[in-house]
Amino acid sequence: MLAQAEAKGRYCYGRDDGQRRALARKRESGLLVSPYKNIYARVEYVSTLDPIEQNRHLIRTLARKHPHWDFAGPSSAVMLRLEHGWSMHHDKSVFIATKDSKSAVSDRHLHRLYIANVHRWKVENVSVTDPSRTLVDCALLFPFSQALALFDSAARQQLLETSAIEKICSTMHKNTLAVSKLLHYANGASENGGESLCRALIIEAGFATPELQHDFTDPQDGSHYRADFLWHTAGGKVIALEYDGLQKYINPEMTHGKDTWQVVNEERRRESALKRAGVTEIVRISSQEVNRPNLLSHRLVCAGVPRIR
Numbered sequence: 493m494l495a496q497a498e499a500k501g502r503y504c505y506g507r508d509d510g511q512r513r514a515l516a517r518k519r520e521s522g523l524l525v526s527p528y529k530n531i532y533a534r535v536e537y538v539s540t541l542d543p544i545e546q547n548r549h550l551i552r553t554l555a556r557k558h559p560h561w562d563f564a565g566p567s568s569a570v571m572l573r574l575e576h577g578w579s580m581h582h583d584k585s586v587f588i589a590t591k592d593s594k595s596a597v598s599d600r601h602l603h604r605l606y607i608a609n610v611h612r613w614k615v616e617n618v619s620v621t622d623p624s625r626t627l628v629d630c631a632l633l634f635p636f637s638q639a640l641a642l643f644d645s646a647a648r649q650q651l652l653e654t655s656a657i658e659k660i661c662s663t664m665h666k667n668t669l670a671v672s673k674l675l676h677y678a679n680g681a682s683e684n685g686g687e688s689l690c691r692a693l694i695i696e697a698g699f700a701t702p703e704l705q706h707d708f709t710d711p712q713d714g715s716h717y718r719a720d721f722l723w724h725t726a727g728g729k730v731i732a733l734e735y736d737g738l739q740k741y742i743n744p745e746m747t748h749g750k751d752t753w754q755v756v757n758e759e760r761r762r763e764s765a766l767k768r769a770g771v772t773e774i775v776r777i778s779s780q781e782v783n784r785p786n787l788l789s790h791r792l793v794c795a796g797v798p799r800i801r
Contacts, residue, residue: 641688
């Protein structure tokens with residue numbers, strides 16, 4: 493049962509008393525973990541999954557167990573593969589839609605969101621709320637810094653429909669300014685969730701919104717480079733901010749088989765090329781440092797990035 497579930501990208505659950513008791517015994521012996529009531533997985537298998545994929549496994553399992561459920565909010569975002577940070581799943585919660593406002597109550601792991609009219613999408617045999625409703629609910633559940641990655645990702649995938657989102661907001665009896673702010677700043681040119689988080693923190697700190705993925709040509713050899721973030725100041729400075737995600741140095745798909753020192757040397761050559769192409773100041777921030785807003789602000793101030801408030 494466990495092997496069959498893993499092959500389908502799911503966890504395992506007991507369908508009768510005997511199976512439930514057997515799985516519970518294996519959990520007590522330390523061989524299995526239980527991320528949800530009567531749902532089990534091998535400890536070794538779960539350790540190979542990141543938090544988002546763990547959540548996706550759980551949702552696929554619950555969808556098989558409860559085929560009438562419509563997954564919503566961050567649970568829908570997971571299945572729609574809208575990029576976002578792992579922190580959204582720190583408590584392993586699952587979100588489903590309910591048409592009954594009186595039953596829109598939550599427990600420790602299951603959260604019910606009141607949605608009067610559910611427009612369903614089917615993703616991997618899982619019923620989820622459509623992208624527009626998913627984005628609205630996430631915008632109201634999470635702070636701007638976390639939700640911007642979802643909106644950027646939707647824009648990249650051409651799933652961001654401003655008119656549909658605004659129509660949903662017009663029917664809601666709650667403050668939807670957070671949604672409007674996210675629509676204003678959403679940008680599909682952002683390449684990943686880390687860059688979206690970094691940009692959100694820059695905006696929240698009051699700095700001018702940067703241009704994304706600006707192209708430069710090295711006058712020395714004609715090579716092309718792109719700066720993650722760019723500002724042109726009134727005084728003539730051209731400031732680039734480079735976001736260095738850890739994956740850039742350790743993920744084989746991103747390093748293309750190169751050693752870390754080769755990747756670092758290439759980054760140095762890239763910096764030299766950007767400066768030859770007219771960039772006057774280069775700021776670097778790592779994925780570990782981006783969550784230290786004071787450090788980010790200090791580096792941007794020192795570089796001369798303009799503040800608009």
